[in-house]
Amino acid sequence: MNQLRLRLMFPMMLFGWLPAIGAAQLMGNSLDWFFSQWGFVLLASVFIGGYLLSGWALKPATAIMNTTASVMRGVPPTKEMSDWLPQDFWKLRCDINMLFAKHRQSLNAAETHASQTAQRLLNAERLLREAFTALQGIFAASDEGVAVVDSSGNIIASNAKLDEFLGHPLEEVGGRNVQQLMQAIASRFVEKERMLQWISATDANPHLRDEVEAELADNEHRVFSLRTTPMQTDHGEVIGRLWMVRDCSEVRGLKKQLRESQKLGTIGQIAGGLAHDFNNMLTAIRGNLTLAELSPGASNTPDVRDKLQNAGHATQRAAELVKQLLCYSRRSPDAQLRKVTNLKRLLADVQGLLKHSIDPRVTVRIRAGMDASFALADATQLEQVVLNLCLNACDALPTDNGIIEIGIENVMHRTPSGGDTCEFVMIAVRDNGSGISEEMRHRIFEPFFTTKDPGRGTGLGLSMAQDIVREHGGWIEFDSVEGQGTEFRVFLPRTEDPENIDDSTPAYDTRLAQLPTGQRGTILVVDDEAPVRSIAVNMLSFLGYRVLEAGDGQQALDIVFRSGEKIDALLLDIYMPKLSGRDTFKQLRAAGNDTPIVICSGFVIDPDEFTILSEGRCPPVDIMLKPYSLDNLSKSMAKAVKTAHAPETFSRQMAPVMAA
Numbered sequence: 314m315n316q317l318r319l320r321l322m323f324p325m326m327l328f329g330w331l332p333a334i335g336a337a338q339l340m341g342n343s344l345d346w347f348f349s350q351w352g353f354v355l356l357a358s359v360f361i362g363g364y365l366l367s368g369w370a371l372k373p374a375t376a377i378m379n380t381t382a383s384v385m386r387g388v389p390p391t392k393e394m395s396d397w398l399p400q401d402f403w404k405l406r407c408d409i410n411m412l413f414a415k416h417r418q419s420l421n422a423a424e425t426h427a428s429q430t431a432q433r434l435l436n437a438e439r440l441l442r443e444a445f446t447a448l449q450g451i452f453a454a455s456d457e458g459v460a461v462v463d464s465s466g467n468i469i470a471s472n473a474k475l476d477e478f479l480g481h482p483l484e485e486v487g488g489r490n491v492q493q494l495m496q497a498i499a500s501r502f503v504e505k506e507r508m509l510q511w512i513s514a515t516d517a518n519p520h521l522r523d524e525v526e527a528e529l530a531d532n533e534h535r536v537f538s539l540r541t542t543p544m545q546t547d548h549g550e551v552i553g554r555l556w557m558v559r560d561c562s563e564v565r566g567l568k569k570q571l572r573e574s575q576k577l578g579t580i581g582q583i584a585g586g587l588a589h590d591f592n593n594m595l596t597a598i599r600g601n602l603t604l605a606e607l608s609p610g611a612s613n614t615p616d617v618r619d620k621l622q623n624a625g626h627a628t629q630r631a632a633e634l635v636k637q638l639l640c641y642s643r644r645s646p647d648a649q650l651r652k653v654t655n656l657k658r659l660l661a662d663v664q665g666l667l668k669h670s671i672d673p674r675v676t677v678r679i680r681a682g683m684d685a686s687f688a689l690a691d692a693t694q695l696e697q698v699v700l701n702l703c704l705n706a707c708d709a710l711p712t713d714n715g716i717i718e719i720g721i722e723n724v725m726h727r728t729p730s731g732g733d734t735c736e737f738v739m740i741a742v743r744d745n746g747s748g749i750s751e752e753m754r755h756r757i758f759e760p761f762f763t764t765k766d767p768g769r770g771t772g773l774g775l776s777m778a779q780d781i782v783r784e785h786g787g788w789i790e791f792d793s794v795e796g797q798g799t800e801f802r803v804f805l806p807r808t809e810d811p812e813n814i815d816d817s818t819p820a821y822d823t824r825l826a827q828l829p830t831g832q833r834g835t836i837l838v839v840d841d842e843a844p845v846r847s848i849a850v851n852m853l854s855f856l857g858y859r860v861l862e863a864g865d866g867q868q869a870l871d872i873v874f875r876s877g878e879k880i881d882a883l884l885l886d887i888y889m890p891k892l893s894g895r896d897t898f899k900q901l902r903a904a905g906n907d908t909p910i911v912i913c914s915g916f917v918i919d920p921d922e923f924t925i926l927s928e929g930r931c932p933p934v935d936i937m938l939k940p941y942s943l944d945n946l947s948k949s950m951a952k953a954v955k956t957a958h959a960p961e962t963f964s965r966q967m968a969p970v971m972a973a
């Protein structure tokens with residue numbers, strides 16, 4: 314402030330003193346007085362007085378300026394300043410400040426809110442844009458031709474697929490008018506009038522959703538579906554309608570194939586049941602033939618013996634066919650039925666089967682000089698595979714001079730997955746038929762793919778063959794030259810161990826028949842089918858056993874537990890009324906009875922099932938599939954009786970072996 318006062322003093326002095334001198338001059342007074350001693354005293358007094366006066370006069374002004382600055386900054390003034398201002402002014406100023414502060418706070422909050430809302434809006438817009446792009450993509454890429462129609466009947470959107478269906482862009486067909494679109498859609502179908510009727514009936518009911526399938530008028534027999542559905546708001550208000558067209562020829566074809574395969578499944582089930590009954594009948598026929606063959610009268614007459622043997626072979630073939638039926642009906646638990654199989658013999662069997670089922674003009678030959686080859690396989694399934702390849706070859710052969718050649722070779726080969734080189738058996742089936750065209754080659758293993766007429770081919774043969782071979786750890790390859798022929802090659806892991814191979818040399822000794830009945834032990838035959846039971850009784854009696862009979866499981870339990878008979882072994886059928894073979898077995902073992910049991914059945918049985926049923930006691934000694942031969946029966950029962958007489962050899966872990 315002092316600086317300000319000084320700064321004010323000089324101009325005051327300048328503009329006060331000089332005019333005073335001027336005035337004195339004008340009035341004719343001498344100026345000497347001003348420069349005399351008294352003049353200087355006056356000057357000094359004026360200066361000091363002015364200085365003091367300005368200090369007093371400027372103080373309130375300075376206070377007001379400082380206070381105003383404090384007020385503007387919103388801070389309280391110093392005491393000195395407040396002394397100069399009225400108290401109310403301060404209260405007012407504080408209220409105003411409070412108001413300003415509150416206002417600023419709400420302004421800040423509003424600003425934050427606005428920026429957050431703006432951010433949210435930006436995000437929402439981005440999401441909306443993304444969703445719209447995605448929807449547009451889906452709409453454009455849809456397999457269906459789609460038209461979106463608003464409530465006034467204007468087409469507001471459509472996709473390229475619809476243009477494709479119509480054969481022209483929508484604009485060319487009839488612009489955005491739904492009536493013209495419907496006309497155009499209907500005229501693409503064979504039954505145009507029916508389609509138009511359906512469209513107008515559907516359109517009349519705004520809430521209706523419906524679909525119709527019809528054939529296209531394009532000579533390609535394609536079937537399209539026309540579908541419509543209303544567009545509704547959340548409140549159920551109808552705001553438009555969607556029309557969709559789609560090619561459903563493939564789906565229709567698949568549905569038809571599904572029906573076919575369901576039919577096949579049913580046939581398979583029936584076949585399974587039939588096979589069981591056939592096996593029972595064949596057991597009786599085969600057994601009687603064997604007994605007749607072995608009777609002393611027959612051996613004296615070679616003619617009769619030949620006839621009996623022929624009948625026996627025919628029964629054997631019938632049994633093989635039944636085995637295949639069982640395989641088709643998929644009652645066979647695959648892995649359990651695998652045993653070391655002589656593939657050379659298997660091919661010979663297939664050749665035998667083919668002789669009876671294909672055109673006799675076709676030559677089926679087994680390649681000469683084949684390796685002895687064995688594989689761990691389910692012989693029935695494998696037979697099915699080779700048979701199928703041969704029948705396919707047969708269908709492709711020319712009417713004259715058709716040749717099918719089957720061969721086996723032991724090869725070293727890498728697995729298709731590029732693994733190590735291993736030993737495989739390769740079964741090759743070659744024909745000089747029509748071959749497989751380039752376009753078909755990648756499709757022939759597809760289920761239901763067939764080029765054969767309806768009723769002649771199901772398209773399941775190769776896919777089933779591939780499944781079976783893969784389950785055996787192998788694979789199938791083929792080469793084909795159109796017009797010259799095809800070769801299919803089946804690769805299977807090779808095994809050297811011929812231990813489990815079924816040896817068909819008879820195990821029974823005809824001299825055993827001379828043994829007095831009962832000398833070899835007592836056997837209880839349990840079977841509900843009287844002819845089957847009777848043949849088992851006759852065969853076992855022929856083999857020198859004393860035989861007891863039971864018509865069902867309950868009777869068998871009564872004989873075992875109450876008759877007091879000493880029984881060495883049981884021959885137990887599985888499927889019986891009242892008490893099944895399974896339950897009989899379970900009850901015997903549960904009661905602590907360990908009599909050796911041979912299971913026989915018309916169905917393929919899973920041996921593991923009986924190991925579980927035996928609950929730690931003795932599992933079955935053997936499992937025989939009907940119709941069993943005298944040889945098999947003899948071997949199995951001998952094993953059982955031997956076990957009964959030497960219980961220490963009866964290993965509880967013994968795995969039963971299937972016998973055919």
Ligand code: ADP
Nearest residue numbers: 705706709757763764770771772773774775799
């Ligand atoms: P299906 O025999 O019931 O038609 P497959 O799955 O066994 O079914 O065969 C599929 C198709 O593979 C056959 O329809 C046929 O066109 C073709 N095919 C298979 N084997 C041969 C072959 N040896 N020669 C020519 N074509 C074959």
